Amino acid sequence: MNAIRPSGSLVCVGLGMTLGSHLGPLARSHIEQSDVVFAGLSDGIVELWLSRMHPDVRSLQPYYREGKSRMQTYRQMVEAILTEVRAGKKVCGVFYGHPGVFAWAPHKSIEVARSEGYPAHMEPGISAEDCLYADLGIDPGRFGCQHYEASQLLFYQRRIDPTAYLVLWQVGLVGDQSLARFSTGAAYRQLLVDVLARDYPLEHEVIIYRTATLPIQQARIERVKLCALPQADIGMADTVVIPPARAMQVDHEMRAKLDVLDRAMSDAVCDVG
Amino acid sequence: MLCLRLGSEEAKVSVRELHDVSVRQRKLTFCKTFRIAALSMRFGLNKRHKGDYQVFDVIDFLESVGQDAEWRHADSEALAVALTGVQIGPELRMAILARDERELQALLGQDPFCCLINPAKPDEDQEECDGSCKEGEDEDENKDKSTDDD
Numbered sequence: 001m002n003a004i005r006p007s008g009s010l011v012c013v014g015l016g017m018t019l020g021s022h023l024g025p026l027a028r029s030h031i032e033q034s035d036v037v038f039a040g041l042s043d044g045i046v047e048l049w050l051s052r053m054h055p056d057v058r059s060l061q062p063y064y065r066e067g068k069s070r071m072q073t074y075r076q077m078v079e080a081i082l083t084e085v086r087a088g089k090k091v092c093g094v095f096y097g098h099p100g101v102f103a104w105a106p107h108k109s110i111e112v113a114r115s116e117g118y119p120a121h122m123e124p125g126i127s128a129e130d131c132l133y134a135d136l137g138i139d140p141g142r143f144g145c146q147h148y149e150a151s152q153l154l155f156y157q158r159r160i161d162p163t164a165y166l167v168l169w170q171v172g173l174v175g176d177q178s179l180a181r182f183s184t185g186a187a188y189r190q191l192l193v194d195v196l197a198r199d200y201p202l203e204h205e206v207i208i209y210r211t212a213t214l215p216i217q218q219a220r221i222e223r224v225k226l227c228a229l230p231q232a233d234i235g236m237a238d239t240v241v242i243p244p245a246r247a248m249q250v251d252h253e254m255r256a257k258l259d260v261l262d263r264a265m266s267d268a269v270c271d272v273g
Numbered sequence: 274m275l276c277l278r279l280g281s282e283e284a285k286v287s288v289r290e291l292h293d294v295s296v297r298q299r300k301l302t303f304c305k306t307f308r309i310a311a312l313s314m315r316f317g318l319n320k321r322h323k324g325d326y327q328v329f330d331v332i333d334f335l336e337s338v339g340q341d342a343e344w345r346h347a348d349s350e351a352l353a354v355a356l357t358g359v360q361i362g363p364e365l366r367m368a369i370l371a372r373d374e375r376e377l378q379a380l381l382g383q384d385p386f387c388c389l390i391n392p393a394k395p396d397e398d399q400e401e402c403d404g405s406c407k408e409g410e411d412e413d414e415n416k417d418k419s420t421d422d423d
Contacts (some may be wrong), residue, residue, distance in 0.1 A: 018339055019335050019336065019339050020335060020336040020337070020338065020339020020340045021339040021340065021345060040390055041386065041388075042386055042388035043374070043378070043383075043386055043388075044378055044381065044383025044384065044385075044386055045332070045335070045374075045377060045378060045381060045383060047383075047386075048332050048381065048383070049332050049335065049336060052332060061386055061387065064387040064389075070389060070392060071392055074390070074392070095390065096388065102390065102391040103390045103391055104390060104391050104392055105390055106390075149391060149393045150393075151393035151394075152393055155393060155394060169391075170389065170391065170393070173389070176393070179392055179393070179394075182387060182389070213374065214335060214339075214372075214374055214377070215335055215338040215339030215344075215345050216335065216338060216352065216369055216372045217372050217374060218346070218372075236387065236388060236389055237388050
């Protein structure tokens with residue numbers, strides 16, 4: 001006999017980064033067809049826009065408070081979402097950008113909902129990373145591209161490849177061990193520069209980038225030297241992009257092996273012919 | 274119907290003229306559509322603000338700009354043209370033309386949002402406790418939530 005399937009459900013969708021420009025038809029349809037909408041957005045004006053699409057949009061913004069651990073905030077977001085799913089509602093979590101990129105609460109909400117037997121899935125959206133490639137003219141396929149939450153470079157021993165692009169997120173609060181601050185400051189960014197200086201010259205040019213949230217804005221694209229990063233004006237929405245500092249090195253040993261393999265494959269084809 | 278030889282000067286001129294007409298027409302359509310929408314909808318987003326804003330729907334305007342290839346990257350001069358004849362308060366007009374997000378948020382009664390949704394420490398132990406956790410945190414959590422919800 002089949003168990004009775006609970007009636008609640010959850011979908012997490014991305015609103016994209018720019019008001020009016022990025023919302024896809026499927027995400028809009030999920031928003032319009034749900035019973036309850038939770039909003040984890042980056043801008044109050046964008047939230048007003050979302051409120052036009054559904055009569056019951058509940059902001060997740062009140063859960064934030066400076067001085068309170070954001071992990072506590074994120075857990076409260078998950079709980080608020082799951083409470084409605086458990087009540088049998090068709091719930092839509094709307095997050096800015098892509099709901100699964102640098103976003104803990106949407107992934108956790110889906111994981112918990114599924115573990116309790118509720119159907120739950122994610123629909124992608126246009127992320128800040130997507131906008132960054134377009135605005136800065138970067139193709140991640142050319143030299144490769146590494147993405148890190150900036151604090152991880154201070155908390156952990158990470159290996160950076162300076163022949164590829166390096167994109168650092170949440171630089172404005174780098175080094176915040178409490179997860180309770182909305183910004184850190186120059187002294188913390190200096191520690192980040194100290195770590196980066198192991199792989200990059202201090203004179204290396206880096207880019208401070210911020211995606212446009214409103215369609216009347218343009219992206220922030222500001223180039224500074226790595227050594228000037230601590231003094232730069234960097235907020236929680238800014239990202240730092242570090243272009244490659246060195247050329248890729250040819251792997252002669254592996255190329256020789258590839259040549260041998262190519263010849264063997266070619267001989268095998270000739271033998272068959 | 275007009276038939277022209279492909280690549281001829283006449284054809285190039287005609288295509289250019291058609292394109293110019295099309296762009297002008299789209300600009301007019303946008304302005305017309307937007308004004309009709311703006312005039313037919315109540316602004317009412319910021320109750321603190323006065324009646325002079327009530328015929329202008331800034332969210333509708335932003336959505337229209339965001340969705341239109343012609344307007345998404347329009348300069349301030351073009352935006353000023355789009356706002357011509359629209360009943361809009363001078364502060365709001367200035368904030369839009371200056372592309373001043375903070376001012377626009379303030380005029381619409383919105384505080385800056387926190388946009389952080391990702392922790393720096395990925396493993397569960399560190400997520401659960403950053404070293405400052407104490408017994409009874411759950412009680413605090415509930416208190417925070419009820420306060421926030423108020």
